[in-house]
């Protein structure tokens with residue numbers, strides 16, 4: 531993901547100073563070797579690296595601090611016990627992807643480990659409700675497309691047609707699982723937030739304020755965390771990582787809608 535975004539930014543003439551990847555070089559190398567099972571991904575990875583020629587790609591490295599007066603001026607990076615700052619005016623951070631499971635949750639579909647549970651035909655626990663793509667597992671576009679095909683065939687009663695895509699889906703799922711293992715967040719990242727770090731951006735609620743509470747609901751009632759326009763979509767995931775909290779129930783509207791759309 532970091533490579534894809536960096537390459538996109540460079541294609542728009544951004545001067546990408548550094549790519550800091552928190553996972554280790556050994557994990558990345560092992561993942562790279564395993565890519566022979568999905569040659570298209572291997573080709574994509576090589577092409578991205580080639581297009582980013584000259585941009586340092588540092589593994590075991592992450593940003594610990596961003597500073598500047600009125601605007602970002604520098605970012606502090608850490609790597610294997612060494613800390614240094616680099617000048618830059620934009621910092622893009624990605625910690626992981628979060629599936630949108632709100633619609634399935636509203637329909638009372640079973641959720642397992644944060645993902646919508648499906649059977650081999652992409653059937654959820656609710657009758658006539660199918661789910662495909664990132665709500666069921668995060669594994670890239672091929673995985674979503676093949677799951678969509680299976681769900682479509684199964685939903686229209688063509689089970690044998692659907693079955694033809696099982697092997698392809700298993701391959702993409704395997705890729706997704708390896709991706710998630712390789713880039714799993716290291717524990718040190720949980721220690722990045724300081725007392726004054728803002729966790730809920732809509733309501734300006736800091737880490738220090740949230741640390742007074744033991745669950746999301748209590749924190750929400752006392753601090754308005756998760757009550758702003760994103761309705762906990764950003765801070766809910768952050769508090770799940772930082773405090774192991776579970777965000778409460780899902781309620782419509784799933785996404786804020788502009789009056790002009792209504």
Ligand SMILES: Cc1cc2nc3c(=O)[nH]c(=O)nc-3n(C[C@H](O)[C@H](O)[C@H](O)COP(=O)(O)OP(=O)(O)OC[C@H]3O[C@@H](n4cnc5c(N)ncnc54)[C@H](O)[C@@H]3O)c2cc1C
Pocket residue numbers: 531534535630633662663664665669670671672674784785
């Ligand atoms: C910056 C970036 C770069 C990426 N690069 C790559 C790459 O190089 N290779 C790769 O394999 N993958 C890449 N991915 C991941 C890839 O985009 C996803 O795996 C893929 O799009 C997932 O497909 P999906 O159908 O599950 O979800 P999506 O493509 O997200 O489609 C879901 C759709 O549902 C709509 N939706 C959501 N909720 C609702 C609702 N309540 N009501 C109505 N509509 C709703 C959304 O608007 C969206 O159009 C990248 C992702 C990002 C963000």
